[in-house]
Amino acid sequence: MTIKVENLVKTFNNKKVLDNVSFSVEDGETLGVVGFSGSGKSTLLKIISKLLYPDAGKIETTKNSDIAMTFQYSALFDFLDVFHNIAFPLLERKEFKGKYSREELKKIVAQKLKIVGLEGIENKFPSELSGGMQKRVGFARAIVTNPKIILYDEPTAGLDPVSSTLIEDYINQLKKELNASCIVVTHQMSTITRACDKVILLYEGKIVFKGSTEDFLKGTNPYTEQFIKASIKGPMEIKSAT
C-alpha cells in the first residue's frame, strides 16, 4: 500500500465537498478520479498533497513517501528558467540544499527532461513554451526527487488530442520508471482508458463508483453510464456541473 485514504470529510461553507471518501492505491498503480466540476476531485488532491487539511478521516502513505503533484496549468515558476524550475526542490528544499554540485544538478535536470522528451530546453523560460511543453516540464519538476506518489490535476486539460496522448504516455512511463502510485484527476475518457488501472467516480463529494477501468467503461452502474454517455439525464444532476 502506498496511499490509503479513509473516511475523508471536507466541508466548505456548510457544504460537504468530500463525504466519507475511502480508497487505496498500490505501488505502480494509477487511480483515475472522475466526476463533474465541483464534485470534490481537486479538493481530494489538495488534501492528499497537504495543501488542505481534512475535517475528518485520515490519509496513510508509505513512510517517507515524497508526494509530487502536477497542476492543471502547470504552475511553473514564471521568473525561473526551465533548469531552475526543475532543480527548484533540490536547490531550495532544506534537506537537499548544498547536497548537489552544479554539474550534478545539470545531469539530473537533463535526465528528467529526457524522460519527458524535452532535451536542451534548460535555458528557456515558461513563457517561451507551448502548453503541452509546460505540462511536461511540470512533470519533470514533479519527479526530480523520485517521488513514490504522483498526483496529476487534469493533466490533459486544454491540450490537443495528440498532445493529450503524449501526456498519457508519459504518465504511464513515469509510473513504470518510479514504480509510483499515481492519482489522476481527469475529465478525459482517453486518459482513463489509456492511463488508469482503476477509477472512482465522485458525485457531490461521495464515491458513487469504485472499480477497475474495465468495469467503469462497461457502464453498468447508472452513474458511470451517465458519465460515459455524457448524458444530461441520469442520477447525477447537472446543477453541480455549473
Add this chain to the structure above:
Amino acid sequence: MIDVKDTLLFRFASYFLREVKSFLETLGNIGKDFTRVLFYILRLRINFKAAIEQSSRFAVDSLPITLTIVGMTSIIISMQIAPELAKQGAENYIGMLSALVMIRELAAIMAGFAIISMIGSSFASELASMAVSEQISAMRVLRVDPIEYLIVPRFLAGVIMMPVVFILASFVGLLCAGYVSNWTAGLSMLNYIDSLWRGLYVRDILIAMLKSAFFGGTIALISCSSGYSTRGGAKEVGTSTTRAVVWSFLAIAIWDYIFAAMFYL
C-alpha cells in the same frame, strides 16, 4: 410586509460587518505572516542571494521616482516658503527649516509613498499572480515554504534598503531646497549650508533612519502578505494590490504618528 433583508439599515449593517471581517482577516494574515518571517530571520534561515536581488530591486528600481518625488516636493515647498522667510528677514533660517522638515518628516514619508506605489504594488501583484496561478501551491507541494523563499527576502530588503533610500532622498531634497532658495530668495549656497548645519541633528537622522526601516519592513510585509493570501482570479489580483497600497499608506501614516509622538512630543 417588509422583508428585513431589504431594508437600508440591514444592508448597511451587512456591508459593515463584511468589511470588519475582511479587516480582521487581513490583520490576522499580516500578523501570522510576520510571525513566520521573524521565525526564519531569528533562525538565520535567510536566502541571502534572493535578499540581495530584492534589495537591489527595492532601492535601484524605486530610486528615480523616489528622488523625483522628494526633489519636486522640496522644490515646491521651498518656492513658497523661501521668499516669505526672506521677506521677513529670516533667510538665515531657510536651511535650518529645510533640514528639520526634510529629515524629520518629508524625505521618509514621501519616499515611503513612492516605494508603496513602485515596489509595494509590484510585490503584491507579483505574489497575487503566483497565488492564483497555483505557483505558491506548487512551492508548498515541493516542500519549500513560500514565506521563507518569497517573503523573508523582500521583508529584509525593505528593512535594509529603505534607510538608504531615505538618506539619498534627503540629500536630493536638501540640494533642491538650496537651489530654489538661491533662485527665489537670493540666498547663497554657502549661507544655505551654514543654516542647514544648524538644523541638522544626528539624533534626528538616526530616528528617521529607524522610522524608514519600519516603513520599509511594513510596506514589504503588507504587500507580500496581501498578495500571498489572494484567492480567485485576475479581479482578486487587482483587489489585493489595491488593498496592499491602501493598507501600506495607512500603516506608514500610523508609524509616522507613533514616531513623532515617541520622539518629539
